[in-house]
Amino acid sequence: MPITIALMGNPNSGKTTLFNALTGANQHVGNWPGVTVERKEGQTRHGNQVYTVVDLPGTYSLGAFSEDEVVAREFILTGNPDVVINVVDATNIERNLYLTTQLLEMGAKVVVALNMVDEAEARQISVDEKALSRRLGIPVIPTVASKRKGIDELMEAATATIRAPLNGHVRLSYGESIDGKIAELEDLLKNGDLAYPPGWLALKLLEGDEYLRKVVDVSLKLQGSDEFTRFWDEMAVQAEDFQLEIVDSRYKFVGDVTKDVVRRPEVAVQTTTDKVDRVLTHKYWGMPIFAVIMFIVFQLTFAIGQDLLGRWMATGVEYAGGLLESLLVTVNAPQWLIDFAENGVVGGVGAVIEFVPLIVILYMLMGFLEDSGYMARAAYVMDNTMRAVGLQGKTFISMIVGFGCNVPGVMATRTLESKKDRMIAILINPFMSCGAKIPIYLVFIAAFFPSYGGLVLFSVYALGILVAFLMGKIFSKTLFKGETSHFIMELPPYRKPTLGNVLRNMWDNVSGFLTRAGTTIFAVVSLLWVLAVLPVGVEPYGAESILGRIGLLIAPIFEPAGFGNWQAAVGLFSGIAAKEAVVAILGMVYAGVEEGMELVMAIREVFTPLTAISFMVMTLLYTPCAATLGTIKKETGSAKWALFSATYTFAIAWVLAVLVFQVGRLLGFS
Amino acid sequence: MLKQLLLEIYKADYVSKSNLAVKLDSPVPLVEEGFAELVRLGYLLEDASLNCQDRPCGRCPYASMCQKEPLKTWTITEKGRALLEDYQAAV
Ligand SMILES: Nc1nc2c(ncn2[C@@H]2O[C@H](COP(=O)(O)OP(=O)(O)O)[C@@H](O)[C@H]2O)c(=O)[nH]1
Helix, strand or coil, X not given: CCEEEEEEECCCCCHHHHHHHHHCCCEEEEECCCCCXXXXXXXXXXXXXXXXXXXXCCCCCCCXXXXXXXXXXXXXXXXXXXXXXXXXXXXXXXXXXXXXXXXXXXXXXXXXXXXXXXXXXXXXXEECHHHHHHHHCCCEEECEHHHCECHHHHHHHHHHHHHCCCCCXXXXXXXXXXXXXXXXXXXXXXXXXXXXXXXHHHHHHHCCCHHHHXXXXXXXXXXCCCHHHHXXXXXXXXXXXXXXXXXXXXXXXXXXXXXXXXXXXXXXXXXXXXHHHHHHCCCCCHHHHHHHHHHHHHHHHHHHHHHHHHHHHHHXXXXXXXXXXXXXXXXXXXXXXXXXXXXXXXXXXXXXXXCHHHHHHHHHHXXXXXXXXXXXXXXXXXXXHHHHCCCCCCHHHHHHHHXXXXXXXXXXXXXXXXXXXXXXXXXXXXHCCCHHHHHHHHHHHHXXXXXXXXXXHHHHHHHHHHHHHHHHHHHHHCCCCXXXXXXXXXXXXXXXXXXXXXXXXXXXXXXXXXXXXXXXXXHHHHHHHHHHHCCCCCCCCCCCCHHHHHXXXXXXXXXXXXXXXXXXXXXXXXXXXXXXXXXXXXXXXXXXXXXXXXHHHHHHHHXXXXXXXXXXXXXXXXXXXXXHHHXXXXXXXXXXXXXXXXXXXXXHHHHHHHHHHHHHHHCCCC | CHHHHHHHHXXXXXXXXXXXXXXXXXXXXXXXXXXXXXXXXXXXXXXXXXCHHHCCCCCCXXXXXXXXXXXXXXXXXXXXXXXXXXXXHHC
């Protein structure tokens, strides 16, 4: 008779590692009958006995929640394993013992492999395995599966358990009334000739296990017994309470046991977290603290990204441009191609790339905040503010996503249950300044406010949030009315940010940015370049070109905002294709004006500090890019809302830009 | 105990598992286990978060950024609210 060992444990408890350590190459993989769950089986030897080891699916519980759970418990009850080795993660024993408790309820012979004791020790978690064994009434063997430690002892204990009769393991009480009901039901089921132990079956039925309920119903009906149905009809009212009571009894049991056998060093950390949170999420201080932190982030971005790395990048782009040009000249490339390379690629796309260092630093710092756990606190603070102005707080989650890109930002609104909240969240998302707009601000900052970069950028973002709040408030009072739903935000524990995470975050952003530069922006620039040099015979990049004429047509709209020149108009227009294109197009049309003229210099000639600000306000708030509009159309299911979004944002942007310019002029700024 | 945990979640301004652990005098992992059970029993809901399958990320160069989950939020279900009402009435 072969001896069968079943391996059972939570996901990530090290079950697979233990299975491999036990069976080595002696394993084969199949499927459990009727389901798609993988079945792994292997052989191991201890002493001169061969054992079959069956690796059951990793689960947290043994209900009927998933196929995995059903497969595992069916095997334990009807597959007749001689012993169950329950792999328990010593670093997370509270979560793991819930399953152990359920194994004990099944009346299986169980040996606990207390795994990852090395990791527990490293984290100063001490588990008294002897006390644990006493409390559970079963053997507990410490193991380090990944180092094959404790395997022999484990097999020794398993063998002894198989040989000995089943006794001594703890029996849970679920309270007097439930225990009574279990006994009553058990009696009924005893005569039912069912494949499961009646005591366990009674417990599971009271717990509301629908899978077993069906089995029992069918089976007893076939046997012509209606006592069960009668019992059940009497019971029906209380069923839900029983379920909670039973689960709670297990939970209490686990709590009791672990309280005695596990020691953790975390208490000090917990109270500090709490203290820090009380400050960072403070009703009045929370918001100013968030503002100060963001301000520092922006300041640092300029200090490191511009002053340290920025020049190096600009020189690099210039150098690469020169190289490309001389290469084209050497291979006798046609003049138009050289021109395109110089003004379109280097002047345009290059102008965007020059700002990569700043973006790198900004995202690195943001990644740092995110990784540390602070961002959740910031979101909580914002959430409170949003609720205070009558907006659904969860909207802020989609807004945070919108800071990266409005497309996923709009999509993130799906988590809002009410239609009202969702529509508002969609409509205000474009006011969150997305990553693609950053180069626009950077150009103007470099031209006019080089020493106030942090402050300007901070103000731009803050203005975006402010307008979003305001519009949200207006929408919730006019367009959409209704209840807001409630949810509770989780503040994760603080963590020391890991360099790996921060770098990965940064790379994701930068590679995304560069990919866009090489594809979308390149395409937009190429297209507009053609328009800028045609028709043949006119001065390229001049007002007479097709592009120039289009620009002249639109430009008067922006006259009241102070930047009524055709280049700015074309730039803004191209931004509807993709926001990065604004800088690229400005770079192209200005680069063509005067040989070798840098974009920043050109901007300085055409704009003033005041018009620079009004232009930035315009770009912050005006019509979102085509991809975002497409997403709005898709998410709202109507082109009307996309059109509405396109026009109302433009109107607001225009009004505010005009306001900035006109009021600024009245106050004597230029 | 689970009822009490649910009540504390309900009363708190935000979910901080470490804070709940202090309040209930339980270690954090036990609190986490409690959350898992409350979810399983249908009293508490971990709010649906989006993953890439729901999004047409395709080859969007920013896809890896969007997949990050900025925040986790919880909702106490109707069933959970009903339970709390009974519980509070009883206490
Ligand atoms: N430090 C430590 N790591 C372990 C131990 N056992 C397994 N692991 C690691 O824990 C991770 C999860 O193990 P795995 O066997 O895949 O878990 P399963 O999901 O339960 O099958 C893997 O990276 C293992 O290398 C152990 O005893 N100590």
